[in-house]
Structure formats: structure tokens, C-alpha cells
Amino acid sequence: MKNLIKSIVIASAVALTLSGFAGCSKKTGTANNNAVVGITQEPGIFDPHTVVAAGDEEIIFNVYEGLYKYDSKGDLNPCLATDVAISDDASVYTFTIREGVKFHDGSDLDAADVVYSLKRAAGLLENQDGTALVQELDPIKDVKAVDGKVEVTLESGNTELLSYFTTGIIPEGYDNCQAAPVGTGPFKFESYNPGQSVILVKNENYWQKGLPYLDKVTFKVCADMDAGLTELAAGSIDIFPYLTTDRANQLDKSKYNILSNGSNMVQIFALNNSVEPLNNLKVRQAINYAVSRKDVISVTMDGAGVELTTAMSPAMGSYYDKSLDGTFAQDVEKAKALLAEAGYENGFNITCTVPSSYLIHVNTAVELASELKAVGINMEIKQVDWATWLDKVYTNRQYETTVIALTSSYAPYDVLDRYQSASSGNFINYKNDKVDELMAKIPTIADTKEKTELYHQVLKLLTDDACSVYLQDPTTITAVSTRLEGYNVYPMYVQDMSQVKVTGN
Numbered sequence: 001m002k003n004l005i006k007s008i009v010i011a012s013a014v015a016l017t018l019s020g021f022a023g024c025s026k027k028t029g030t031a032n033n034n035a036v037v038g039i040t041q042e043p044g045i046f047d048p049h050t051v052v053a054a055g056d057e058e059i060i061f062n063v064y065e066g067l068y069k070y071d072s073k074g075d076l077n078p079c080l081a082t083d084v085a086i087s088d089d090a091s092v093y094t095f096t097i098r099e100g101v102k103f104h105d106g107s108d109l110d111a112a113d114v115v116y117s118l119k120r121a122a123g124l125l126e127n128q129d130g131t132a133l134v135q136e137l138d139p140i141k142d143v144k145a146v147d148g149k150v151e152v153t154l155e156s157g158n159t160e161l162l163s164y165f166t167t168g169i170i171p172e173g174y175d176n177c178q179a180a181p182v183g184t185g186p187f188k189f190e191s192y193n194p195g196q197s198v199i200l201v202k203n204e205n206y207w208q209k210g211l212p213y214l215d216k217v218t219f220k221v222c223a224d225m226d227a228g229l230t231e232l233a234a235g236s237i238d239i240f241p242y243l244t245t246d247r248a249n250q251l252d253k254s255k256y257n258i259l260s261n262g263s264n265m266v267q268i269f270a271l272n273n274s275v276e277p278l279n280n281l282k283v284r285q286a287i288n289y290a291v292s293r294k295d296v297i298s299v300t301m302d303g304a305g306v307e308l309t310t311a312m313s314p315a316m317g318s319y320y321d322k323s324l325d326g327t328f329a330q331d332v333e334k335a336k337a338l339l340a341e342a343g344y345e346n347g348f349n350i351t352c353t354v355p356s357s358y359l360i361h362v363n364t365a366v367e368l369a370s371e372l373k374a375v376g377i378n379m380e381i382k383q384v385d386w387a388t389w390l391d392k393v394y395t396n397r398q399y400e401t402t403v404i405a406l407t408s409s410y411a412p413y414d415v416l417d418r419y420q421s422a423s424s425g426n427f428i429n430y431k432n433d434k435v436d437e438l439m440a441k442i443p444t445i446a447d448t449k450e451k452t453e454l455y456h457q458v459l460k461l462l463t464d465d466a467c468s469v470y471l472q473d474p475t476t477i478t479a480v481s482t483r484l485e486g487y488n489v490y491p492m493y494v495q496d497m498s499q500v501k502v503t504g505n
Helices: 054-060 111-122 162-166 225-234 245-249 281-290 293-301 314-319 332-341 359-373 386-395 412-419 433-444 448-464
Strands: 034-039 068-070 076-078 081-086 092-097 140-146 149-154 187-193 197-202 216-221 256-261 266-271 305-307 348-355 377-384 401-407 469-474 476-481
Touching (some): 068 162, 076 081, 092 111, 111 140, 111 149, 266 359, 281 332, 293 469, 348 359, 348 386, 359 377, 359 469, 386 401, 412 433, 433 448
Parallel strands (some): 348 377
Antiparallel strands (some): 068 076, 081 092, 092 149, 140 149, 256 476, 266 401, 266 469
């Protein structure tokens, strides 16, 4: 059970402080029935079946829709499907497809489009050279239309798969999503100007009658936080997510409402378990004990974050194991002792490769370097651009340590799937046969209590192995112009513009 729909979505943007808003023109799009959203990551992928970065997800959430879709409360609801029947052994999912839905190109949604999209996402379709088009839904064995419905047959029973059917549905045979995205969402793709903006326009034929309210949404690419705050204060940007508390407090409250919510993100000081000396358990434990999560949150988020000890946020409710809280409370002497036991009584040198665009991660690395120095570990910080980070660190795993934030769908399996040894999202090169065994077992369990206990066992193993240093779930703080209403802060990385409307000037 590897690589279910989005094995990892990287919140390279917890980006709040991450970067900002150079190049934002005066009064851009804030007049009439339009809105401008400041974004802190250059868009890269518009294909719903290959997207990996959260900064891309937040945009295309408005363009594509799946059979199911999350709402602002984190609930999973029917979308392009009106319901689903799941076989007793959870090996067959049969979806009833919603009628009266049109794609942005004017064609009608039907079962054939869903079959094509799911097969494409599952890697069941081939290019001319015989290679799979996409490989995101690999537990799927077959997809076919049966009496107007769509029947999905899995390789084996899986009670955890429904949340993964949020993957975008596209027209049958369509394969130009990167250049010209076509979905069924509330907004249509109009243009992408690299380094500047992505512009979406109203889908006049949207199946949810009366929505959306806005005629146009501009996602403006910004590169400097201070310049961005200046533009925000001037009214050139309507919505600015991922603020820190201190930055939010600088804004004129008569012009902006400040909204917040838990983000269900996991900021991680990732340790490459396959390189020395990080392949040594005592060294990884020492690093965990050397770190003050409270200080990291204070420095990077002005205190607006939740301390983490393991790989899941408390936002996941009962699936989170509270008994693990405080496992690695800062203890410098214990860290030194563990390093000595591991044969590194004089410490060692190490490099942290961090995406330069994201100030929160850079600032975190700086704070971590200071704390590690106290136990004899000298950490050099190497800043790289986002494309290089994705290639070198995430894809090819050519690094020692990094700081990044991980997102997932609001489902525990999606949070932990990346820790399976064979997962393409396992960029920390973690391997534990027991974790693999438990993750393979979880989808076969129907009883919620038993399943929850298995998740707790996985979290305990990840913590016992000190596989990386889990730092915080940063609170998402968003400034929204008082000229708008209807914006909701999701407990996941989403900019949902479908409910936003202009109510003032």
C-alpha cells in the first residue's frame, strides 16, 4: 500500500514568513468583483495527478474536483459522486456519478471521464513508449463503468481509501493539464505568468448553483515579506495567508480581519536515516533532546504553534497519541551523553539544506543550529531554491538534514503512508519492518478502535526510532480584507475561493 494518491504534499509554504510580496502592483484586482491572494511559492505543477507541492494544491483546489471533497471543517463529503457503495471486504468501491456537471471546456461529466481519470492516476494507462502515465493510485487494480456508475476494484481490501478519491477528475482522453488545466471546479484556469501570477476566472456553468461569487481570482506570486505587508496595507492584496502573530498585529484591523485555524501541518527537522552519523539511533535521539521546540515556535511563529513529538498533529483527533507528548523534552546533558555513547563525544559537522524562499524554515534552521552547537554539533545551513530542493532533497535524497513542513489530506493513513520503506514519499530513508507490517494491516481493519490502536503503535515506533525531529504544527493565520466575506481557513493547505464574495469597496 504505497503511494496512495498524493504520497506527500510538501507545505513548502508554511511559508508565512516564508517569503513575501515583491512585485505586487498597486491596486491589482481589488476593484470590482475580483480578489487577489498573495502566495509564497512559485507554482510548478497544474496536473492534479502529479502535483506534489502544497503551494500548487492551494491553487488547483479551485480548478479540479474529485469524487469526494473536504470542507473547511475537515469533513469528507460527496462531490462529483453522490454516494458510494463499498463491498463487505472493502475491495470494491462503486460510485454513483453526479448528473448535470460540465467541464470547463463545456463537455458533460460522465462515467467515462471518471474511469479515465482514475486509471490515469493509478498508472493503468500507458504512454506510447509503454510507461505508465501517472502512478498515484497504485492500490487500484481496475476501473470500469457499470450501468452508468463507476466500479473501482482494488488489489486488496482497503478501508482507508475513500479520502484518496479527492483526486481531480478530467475529461476522457485529456492530457494537457499542465499547460491548460480543465476541471469541473468553481473557477477556470485563464493564465499563468511565471514569477507573477496565476489567474482564474468564474466558471459560469458550475454545478453548484449560485457559486462562485467572484468573477476573477488572481494568485499573485510574492517574494519578500516586508514588501508584501506594504502591499497588503495599501490594499493591493485582499487575502494573505500564513502570517505570523507579530506580522498580523501590525495590520490595520479596520481594513483586515485576522482569521486563524490549526493547519494540520507537521514541520520537521528531517534527518536522512541512510547517511552517517544519522543512521545511528543514539545520534538521532541526541539531536531530538538537544532541541527546544518551544524556542523554535517562539522564534518562527511568535508562539503560534503546537509542539510536536511525533509524526502527526493533534488536529487528527483520536488518531493522535497524546501519551507521546513531551517524549523529547529538551535535555542538553542527556543529548551530550547519547552522543558520547555513540562515539561522538566531540560532536560532528553536518549540513542542513533548506529552501531559501521560505523564511520560516530558514529561521528554524538558524535556531536549530544554535541549539545543536550547545551539544557539539556544528550545522552549516545551505540555502537552495525550491526547484533544487525538490530535485536534490525530496526526489533524489541527496542531503543530510533539511527543514520543511509536510501536509496531507485529513486522513491518518495519508499522514503516515510516507514512512513505509517503499514509499516514494519516504525522503528521510526510514525503514522499520514493523511499521511496514502495521501500515499494510491498517487498511484491512474495519473496527475504528482497533485501527486507532494500530496508528498509535506506528507513531510510537516512529518516536522510539527518533526517525526525525518533529517540531510544530504552525497555526495558520490569514489576513482577509474587510471588503470580502465567506473566506474559511481550512485545517489543511487550501485556498477555497468558491464562497468568497465582495461586500464592500
